[in-house]
Amino acid sequence: MNIEKKLRTAASSAIHSIYNYDVKNEDIQIQSTSNEYDGYFTILLFSFSKKFNEDPGMIGKKIGNYFIEHEDFIEDFNVEKGFLNIDINKLSWLKLFYNISSDDNWGFKKDLGKELMVEFSSPNTNKPLHLGHLRNIFLGDSISRILKAVGYKVHKVQIINDRGIHICKSMIAWIKFGKGDSPEKSGMKGDHFVGKYYVLFQKELNRQIQKQIKKGKTEEEAEKNAEIFLEAKDLLIKWENRDPEVRKLWKLMNNWVYDGFDKTYKTLGVNFDKIYYESETYLYGKKEVEKGLNKNIFFQKEDNSIWVDLNKHGLDNKLLVRSDGTSVYITQDIGTAILRFRDFPKIEKQIYTVGNEQEYHFKVLFKILEIQGFDWAKECFHLSYGMIDLPSGKMKSREGTVVDADKLLKEMVHISAKRTKELGKINDFNKDEQKLLFEKIALSAVKYFLLKIDPKKSMLFDPNESIDFQGNTGPFIQYTYARIISILERSKNIGIKDDFDINVNVNDINEFEKKIIYLLSVFPDKISIAASEYSPSIIANYIYDLSKAYNRFYQEISIFKEEDSETIIFRISLSRTVSKVILNGMKLLGINMTNKM
């Protein structure tokens, strides 16, 4: 039973009866009542004031009185300015609650038979993942779960930037300084191992540049002509020409990186349905560009470079293939996009989880695909998110201020272990259980920290302050959940039947319980909004509100001291339902819960 719908119907019939005016149900504005006023549902009356040439407060009183006389589900009302605040009766609250408690999939929609694709993570293969990647990965993973919750079949994919000058830089440094070392021999994680050589390349490059500058060259000249840079470029050309030795090393080093990434993904609890590699798609993109050239939607300059003119769409001319025939970044993106729609013909659109620095790139990409005649291009969406800044400013790999993902996670596990031990509530945990718990708490802290903020906004991370465990945080929600589980355990142990149904005769429902039921009732709306806005932060903040409301209830109301046995059943069921929504809501954020902490 949908209360808002009932209220709309009731209000329109009230208006019809009082003013002899027909108003559509959807034209009646309803919102939740502000905390300072009595009531839980509020009808806005301002828009009727002109129509009936009457003070909105008076309209509210008339409608309210009509409700009391004609609508028995309405318990009470008050009018403040143009706001008609309403409380419903006990039976309606119980019905509303029963509707939620008896539905194990509360908030989740049935399969729509529609498909879509979400791209996220998609790192370069020359260095390990950092905090920015974590925001990307959690966002992409969470939005995939949320879209699934509203009924889509979701394909999670990556495009791995496995080819290009960046990996050649690591390769040449390894050839020069590696002496046959490997992750196995050195005991390093593969991505960090390869990253080390990327850094070595930069160091050597700088050394050579400084040397040349001393000899009187400009910085630009020095960089272009630095020996190690030329060697890296040479490797790239050899790679393009499929030199077997170079390809062999390339494969070896990329696999080291993938090994490392896989370990990180595993600790993060994310996975992908299909992985695309740029080395396999970039030629495909070139073919599509040539097709467009033949169709005259692109044009070629005298030097053989291929371009698209997007000026009439408010964008610029964009290069698609270089004069030497090699492809640029967008070439492979065109190819990959088309390939994906061929691989998955049923997908309606693709969602690209990529930082906001690439907004222009995606505008251009979608427009090009549209010009090429792909109808789905209009549906594609760039899930753009803001950068993570440090108190000192931007993260810069050159200045070594990048927050390494693996290191951060390790630190968080360490902090959560320390804290948990201090509180001393888990003495019955064995070593394995402890480890699992510390990891869960740490990961929930990091994921929640990154997901609670609106993706569009850039955010700040202070490595010195690390990530909180109190207040609006993952651990706070874990804690609330663990408390509820503890109550449910106890009720089971003392033999209370958790079999609430509509016939259970509850004495009274207090304000804390009403607030909780109200919050539970809006869970489906929150999922819908999160999906349509591509914003997991809606879910995160909602779960926080629900947890707070439950903690308040927990503090004020003693469940087991209650004398009326039916009220106890109701409260146990209420607790169980809150735990269910917390569990499912957090699952949408990709966060696993612990039963005890």
Place this chain on the structure above:
RNA sequence: GGUCCCGUAGCUCAACUGGAUAGAGCAACUGCCUUCUAAGCAGUAGGUUACAGGUUCGACUCCUGUCGGGAUCACCA
């Protein structure tokens, strides 16, 4: 310079898409553990929503301008 985004308590973020006296957390201060987990709860203090206009019953939200910050406009990715 063109285009786009952002500016809310000391700090980090919300605000149901135009609704009530702008809310939380952190930091500070004050209470609450012989009672279901104190990683909790309650309270005090903290604001001209960058600034100036406009639109209307009503603006953090929409429009215009100004100031401040960021991104982007590569034969880089």
